[in-house]
Each structure stands twice: as structure tokens, then as C-alpha cells.
Amino acid sequence: MPTVPGAWRRTASGAGLLGDDGSIAPTIFAEMSHLAAETESINLGQGFPDEDGPAEVLEAAQRAIADGHNQYTPGRGVPELLEAISEHQNRFYGLSVDPATEVLATTGATEALSATLLALIDSPEDEVVVFEPYYDSYAACVALAGGRLRTVPLRRPDFQPDLDELAAAVTDCTRVILLNDPHNPTGAVFTAEIRQQIADLAERHDAVIVTDEVYEHLVFDQPHVPIATLPQAAARTLTISSAGKTFRATGWKIGWVSGPAELITAVLTVKQFLTFVNGSPFQPAIAAGLRLPDAFFAELREDMRRKKDLLGAGLRAAGFDIFQPAGTYFTVADGASLGFSDAAALCRELPQRAGVVGVPLTAFVTDENRADYASLVRFAACKRVDVLEEAAARLGRLGAS
16 A cells, blocks of 8 residues: 655644544544534534525526536636636736636636646745645645645734744745735735735745635725735736635635736646536636626625624623634634633533534644644634624623623
8 A cells, every 4th residue: 555645644634634543534624513513503613604695696607507508618717707807807906817828717716726836846845835824725735746834923913924934934945935815714914014025035036926815805994905916926926716705605616816827827737637627607607706896895895894793792792802803704712811722622612612613723723833823713704694693692601601
């Protein structure tokens, strides 16, 4: 039997993919979701909406299925979607993207990320700099590509990286700087100073910037600014996004990556051997979504603002200290204010004590940095208002106990 590569085993043990005996172990998300179902708790652990997306998008998918758009798409994606992505980048950010050569449709943002790292990582010496805590698939994708992960911690209370630590992490061995902005799991939005430093460091060390922007339309108090809009970054940035968060269609798995043609071609070279193509009837539906009027995107943002405020009030009533998110679905709360130094233990008790489920931030960090985030819990606000109101009431009873 082939030996499991050490990098994969090390990464997977942190991400919950393999146990020490080589068995498949559940992720913390699967564990918490199972616990939610078992205890009939409200699941605020996983970041998926419980409402459907806009009717125009759903109806466009139904029409596409009825009209026979059910076979393979072109390798780069349905031209209508590629054109809509190009229009979207120009409409919101002033970015000029050629739909024929600089856009690629993917099976969600996760495949875009996987194909990108597999395309860019050439040797075990290639390093990928990520900001910690990080979305759990990042480390697994780096390991699959055979690269080396380097982390830069995000510091409380605003979860921004220290500029000196960032500069020290990026070297001539850095192949990719992987940026998630707006940031999951912390809800942070990176400052203009941080974006500029990333662009400068990437130029100095000839690194590619890969940016995961799936929460781009969920920034609360300022417009989202893609790092690709910076002059130093434009020619070396691959921008990843997806339809799941914006159009509440996480199960459709329609994502995309845009950037310089030569980099997109490299990603396509890998992607064609992963899923080849996907989502034939959903691609034109998402094209329709991307062309919705500005009012849709503004209401999406305001709806999430109301929901995160409702969740935050419930968490504060329960006695948590919270870190106010600048974007995304997520609010981070500190269990230490309730006497819990171990968020994982708290998350396993919350279903019985309050009927609510969260996820410990230690699920998103490397072992050596766990202590910095040990008491922090991530809660998701992407649920119906009545569900959040019930969750807030349950959490309030926890605070009164």
C-alpha cells in the first residue's frame, strides 16, 4: 500500500482529514453539525444560508435546464458567464478583464484555489504565505500541491497582520501570497496599508498574489477594494470569487478566477484534469445574477448587517466579548469572558447549555499558534431573522444562568 505523504498527513491531522491511525476523521464542522442535529440546536457553526437566492437567478436556472443546457460547457465556461464576470469586475472595481482569455469558470472557489496552487507550485521549496486563522482548505491545497505553508498571524482586536511579521514571512522562496479579503473566519477587512504592503512584497520577491474574495459583496462600512486594483499587483494577481455567498446558492458550486491571461492558462491546464467543466445550467443563471441592479447588492449587504447586529446582541447578552466584524457572515466571540479558555470544549457544551452551535477558531490555525486563538469561537449570521432571534434568546438564557 502506498505511504501517505508526510505533508498531507501533517496538514490533514490539523484539518481533521486523517486520524493518527490513518482513518478518515470528521472535520470540526461535521462534528458540530452532527451535534446540532443530535441536540436539535441552532447551527451557527457552518457558513451556509437557510434562504434561497433571488428569484431571477433561480428562474434563469430552471429555464436553462428546460432549454436543454445540460451537457458539457466549453472548457473555460459558458461565454455568457465569462462576459458577466468581466462586466462585474469593471462595474464594481474598474478592472478590465478579457472574458475570452482572462476569466475561467470553476467548480466553486475551492476548485479555483486548488487548481491555482497546483498550477503555480513547482517544488517542495515553493512557499505559500497565508494569514492565520485561515479557511481550512488552504493548508490541504498547499500540501496537495507539494508546497510549504508559511503563516502570518492576525492580531486581535481588529485581526490585521503586523507589518514586520508580514515582511519577514515573504522571501525569495515565496511563490504565492494567499489573501482572503474579506476574511473568513474573523470577519476582518484588510486595510489599505496592508494591501499595499502585500503588493510591494509580491513585486519585490516576484510572487503571485492569489486572493479569495467570495465575501466581496458583504463588506459593511466601505466599498470592497480588490488588491488587483493596485498598480503593482495587477499583473501578478489571480482573483477568486464565487456565486455561493452572493446569491445564496452554495450547492451550485459556481466559482471563477480572473487575472493575467498567462496565469489563467496555467490554471486552466490543471482545471481541465480536475472537474473538466461543471454546472451547465447554473452558469447562465449566475450570469443573470451578476447583472442584477445595484439595489440587489446593496440590500444583500444591509440584510447581512442587520443579521450580524442581531447575532452580536445575543452574544453580548450571553456574556461573550465579541469582535465586531467588518464583513462576511461571521462574528468571533471570546469564551474567556464566560470562564472558558478552551473554545473547543465550550463549543461541545453549548448545544446542551444553550441549544446553539458555533465552531472554535482553533479549527483554522496551525498547532503551534493554537494558544493565541484558544478561547475564540466563530458564529455565522447567515440565517433567517427568526432563527437568529431564537438563537439570541437561547444565548441570553445562557447569560442569565
